[in-house]
Amino acid sequence: MTHPLATRRFTALAAATVTATALLLTACGAGEQDSTDTKTSGGTSTAADRAGTAQAKKDVAAWAAAPQWPDVPKLGKKVDLKGKRFTYVALGDQVPVIHGVGVGVQQALSAAGATVETCDGKFNPTSIASCLKTAGDEKADGVITSFIDYQMAGPAFDQLAHQGVKVIVGGVAPSGGKKNDANLAFYDNTPRVFALHEAMAESAVAQLGDSAKVVWAKLMDSTTTRTASAKGIAKFRELCPGCQIDSVEFTTVNLDKLGLAISAALLKNPDTNAVIVPVDTMVPSVLQGIQSAGKAGRVKVFSSSSDLAGLQRVKDGRQASDLGTPVLYEGWRFAHAMMQLLAGDDVSKGDQLVTRDFTGDNVGSLTLTPQKYLSDDWFGGSGYRAKFLTAWGLK
Template sequence: MTPPLSTRRFTALAAASVTALLLTACGAGEQGSKDTNTSGGTSTSAGGAADRAGTGEAKKDVAAWADAPQWPDVPKLSKKVDLKGKRFTYVALGDQVPVIHGIGVGVQQALSAAGAKVDTCDGKFNPTSVASCLKTAGDEKVDGVITSFVDYQMAGPAFDQLARKGVKVVVGGVAPSGGRTSDATLAFYDNTPRVFALHEAMAKSAIAQLGDSAKVVWAKLMDSTTTKSASAKGIAKFKELCPGCQIESVEFTTVTLDKLGLAISAALLANPDTNAIVVPVDTMVPSALQGIQSAGKAGKVKVFSSSSDLAGLQRVKDGRQASDLGTPVLYEGWRFAHAMMQLLAGDEVSKGDQLVTRDFTKDNVGRLTLTPQKYLTDDWFGGSGYRDTFLSAWGLK
């Protein structure tokens, strides 16, 4: 059985996931690299027609994300599950991260609506604390445990002990790992396809705003296979939609986040015609902005990111960030809860493969009330209409 990871690796995983990028840290340097499409990194006439077609596709998709999202259908349970009087534990890898905490609030809302009681245990980005949370849940004989962004292989023995006790376990927000697969007691809610789609959406947002004049530096998060793959898919989508555009990249990890600014600054000085930077999640944007400032490019380079935390949307409103692809955290919590309901019903737990987002820009963010209280509501995403859909799928409405 794979032993728990070190505290340092857990810390790296946490910040990386904020939209569900929290997986096993692999580590990498912050060296710059080139992903240039054309000789000299400039747009060519050969790419002109393709660039225009790609820009049109990007603008069409981004326009559809400008308004509140349409909530997807929810697979109905094969049988009704009675949760009245049941007890569950939500184990957060790190509850102080807004996205992780918000998902936990959504889990509590969802399972409480079905009659259950939910407690939260904070893993504090520490392997010992996470294992302790899982052990305590087993000792208290809860009916189920939902974890958020804790890789199975990070705490395999603790997960297995819970399963042996008959506790239903949803390993949420991550892909299967450590050779473990889903069974009748433990199942994975894998939403990594949505993470990949979100990175492709950032590429589309940049092209929609800049067209075939886009000259981008992409900050590639190298913490894990998932984060590497997500960046690769975003860059590939950018090249597909604008083959004549310029794209460079810099690499960093969460534990080297303090060096991201230096890497961004160096990339901008080496590529002075750069007009956009793509950063994986909002929490990492301040480091990128420091790099832009150091290179003397403040106000000349657009920043594209994701997760729609309060600080990110305030930057969009203030003109310091061009786009923020939003994450509706309460809805995500209901998705995590739905995975538990599927497991309890004996159904296969579906993947999180549908992108649900809103592209926040200067054109729509001004209509929002940007306060910490509003972050833990559905107001920025058009309301909570999805809740009745879930309750209907569970046979409760």
């Protein structure tokens, strides 16, 4: 996704946006190829390749169906939210994943008796700080932010905590040397981002086996996005050491150049049969690059986040796989972090991968509408809610 970002500060915001849409992701030149990722197959299947393909197929088969919702850790003590008021501060509420997480937060805290207002940070540090200040001025009982690095608005975060407002800095790793305390804590779900990138590698190997010849689109916005790509590439190599993999590097602010980079990589490696892309919002640029290289219909695309456009591409045969993100469930996870903070418990990390691999085999039965995106239908229903309510002592 592209935003009119003109400063380094805004580049950091764009990086956080991509982390979100991945629900969950220092500029380098777009289109640069990293030859260290290249490993050309000798053309002969090895025992390691066959074993890796079998493992990938087994894992991916388990993700084809609706997920089994993980257990939720019980609170150390019951928390009474009746009549309490909370603010959800979105990095940018117009992004479907960020908005969807906010809807989940509202559902969760409302089920516990609280009310939730949303404040749109509009990808602007000033707007974000204003949202935080307003929450403090209005004496909110708690604030949950989504995909906003602490360093983006450190003084505003600190002022809230100093006022005694409970604050969850959600969807990001700790930054700026800040650590959890009694009033402010991080809900760090970056381990799930890394696991999702590994899952994309598995999906590609499961479909292509030892014939996989991949170009990986590496997002270079931040340590999180670079690490995520590195883990995905390492997983691919582990599963299919004889397969070919190359990469291109790009940043969110240079997304308009990604198509050219993909086209150049395909011309350099004409036998490439797959491209792996971090999130669905970037797939249109990749498809343009594939078409420009004269490879339309001959290169499979693998991505993640399961937004509406992504699943429609899967249904139409223009995308091979979409590793899904259940956004409402993620919102309940954010709310659970707040409940843990209020109970005086340690805030859990988001380290459990909950996904569904949407492919042509299972997407046909889904109703693909904007309304269904903000429901649990694509993921088999809302069974997770009872687990949260039980953990909170409300069921």
